[in-house]
Amino acid sequence: GAGVSQSPSNKVTEKGKDVELRCDPISGHTALYWYRQSLGQGLEFLIYFQGNSAPDKSGLPSDRFSAERTGGSVSTLTIQRTQQEDSAVYLCASSLRGGTAYEQFFGPGTRLTVL
Amino acid sequence: QKEVEQNSGPLSVPEGAIASLNCTYSDRGSQSFFWYRQYSGKSPELIMSIYSNGDKEDGRFTAQLNKASQYVSLLIRDSQPSDSATYLCAATGRDNYGQNFVFGPGTRLSVLP
Numbered sequence: 541g542a543g544v545s546q547s548p549s550n551k552v553t554e555k556g557k558d559v560e561l562r563c564d565p566i567s568g569h570t571a572l573y574w575y576r577q578s579l580g581q582g583l584e585f586l587i588y589f590q591g592n593s594a595p596d597k598s599g600l601p602s603d604r605f606s607a608e609r610t611g612g613s614v615s616t617l618t619i620q621r622t623q624q625e626d627s628a629v630y631l632c633a634s635s636l637r638g639g640t641a642y643e644q645f646f647g648p649g650t651r652l653t654v655l
Numbered sequence: 656q657k658e659v660e661q662n663s664g665p666l667s668v669p670e671g672a673i674a675s676l677n678c679t680y681s682d683r684g685s686q687s688f689f690w691y692r693q694y695s696g697k698s699p700e701l702i703m704s705i706y707s708n709g710d711k712e713d714g715r716f717t718a719q720l721n722k723a724s725q726y727v728s729l730l731i732r733d734s735q736p737s738d739s740a741t742y743l744c745a746a747t748g749r750d751n752y753g754q755n756f757v758f759g760p761g762t763r764l765s766v767l768p
Binding site: 573582583585631643644646648649 | 689691697698699700701704743745756757758759760761
């Protein structure tokens with residue numbers, strides 16, 4: 541079946557512009573996660589959705605970052621007034637349920653470059 | 656602060672050898688453990704999950720869990736050059752918050768032909 545999809549695959553933007561990154565999880569998966577991975581670094585947790593609600597937003601690095609999920613499916617991560625330090629690969633993952641026993645499956649990521 | 660630690664590597668093994676990747680975690684309440692493989696420029700791909708003490712085998716891969724020692728390992732038998740990648744260990748805690756799914760920094764494995 542179809543896996544997690546993300547768009548765009550690459551995004552180049554100028555400092556100060558807003559960007560929107562999209563994630564389409566595996567059908568039927570209720571939990572959705574956003575991570576960020578800078579070059580050569582590990583995964584940095586950003587936010588977790590269970591259905592449409594986000595019980596854990598603790599990883600969002602600043603108030604320039606926000607995310608929403610509608611219809612228990614597609615999620616959008618928005619970065620306002622982008623800065624050069626926002627350049628990274630943004631990864632989305634989904635799992636059948638939230639909670640500790642469920643495996644996460646990753647999308648291909650969006651590579652964001654802020655000039 | 657929950658942590659998962661791994662040697663960053665690179666771990667170099669000759670083709671056909673056994674590669675042993677290790678991971679320790681700080682939260683004694685962690686319940687579930689996962690190994691992911693990440694090729695350069697690609698996203699992580701799930702290899703194995705393990706939930707109880709002991710060994711779990713899947714093809715050339717064996718995951719080992721020792722909760723008393725807070726230690727997880729991944730063995731790759733008959734290593735192939737195509738196994739060259741970064742291997743991420745992840746552990747989860749006792750509640751259902753996303754941040755409890757904690758990833759280690761990864762170990763870079765290089766299998767030499």
